[in-house]
Amino acid sequence: MEWKISRGKGLCMHCQADMEEGRIFFSALIDAEFEFQRKDYCSDCWEKKEEAVFSYWKTRVPDKDSTKKPTIDNEALLQFFQRLEPEIEPAKQNFRYLLGLMLMRKKIFKFEDIEREEDKEFLILRRTGSEERHRVFDPRLQKDELEKLKDDLYQLLYLEV
Ligand SMILES: [Zn+2]
Incomplete structure (x- = not known):
C-alpha cells in the first residue's frame, strides 16, 4: 500500500486562524x-x-518580506528521528534514514561506521560532541525513490507561505 502524507492548509485546525506573520504555530x-x-x-x-501526537514542533511564521523559509529547528528534527527509532514500518524507516542524513548535513550527527548484518546495512551515527550513537537502517533507496522521499518529508515539515 502506498504510504501517504496529508497536511493542513496553513490554518489552525481548530479555530481556523490564519498563519499571520510573527505568529507562533504548533505543528503536529x-x-x-x-x-x-x-x-x-x-x-x-x-x-x-x-489528539495523540507522534511528534511536534513550534514555528514562528516569518515576515512576508523575509527571504528565509520557515524552518523547523534541529531539536524538532532530532526528536522526530528518535521517535521513529522503534518503528518497523518501511516508510517510517525510510523517513528515519533521511532524517539521519539531514542531521548529518546539519552536523548534529557524524558518520561513524557502517554495520552489516546478513544482507542489511546500518549507518552508525554519533551525535556531535557526545557518545550518543544511533543505528540507522539503510533502505538503499534508488536515486528517484530518495528524491520522492525528500519531497514527502519537506511537504510534511515545512510551511508554504
Ligand atoms: Zn486556533
Whole structure:
C-alpha cells in the first residue's frame, strides 16, 4: 500500500486562524494508518487539543518580506528521528534514514561506521560532541525513490507561505 502524507492548509485546525506573520504555530504529526497527518494549531488551541501526537514542533511564521523559509529547528528534527527509532514500518524507516542524513548535513550527527548484518546495512551515527550513537537502517533507496522521499518529508515539515 502506498504510504501517504496529508497536511493542513496553513490554518489552525481548530479555530481556523490564519498563519499571520510573527505568529507562533504548533505543528503536529499524527500517526494515522499508512499516513502521517500534519496538523497545525495556533498556540491557544494547542493547549486544548486532545489528539495523540507522534511528534511536534513550534514555528514562528516569518515576515512576508523575509527571504528565509520557515524552518523547523534541529531539536524538532532530532526528536522526530528518535521517535521513529522503534518503528518497523518501511516508510517510517525510510523517513528515519533521511532524517539521519539531514542531521548529518546539519552536523548534529557524524558518520561513524557502517554495520552489516546478513544482507542489511546500518549507518552508525554519533551525535556531535557526545557518545550518543544511533543505528540507522539503510533502505538503499534508488536515486528517484530518495528524491520522492525528500519531497514527502519537506511537504510534511515545512510551511508554504
Ligand atoms: Zn486556533
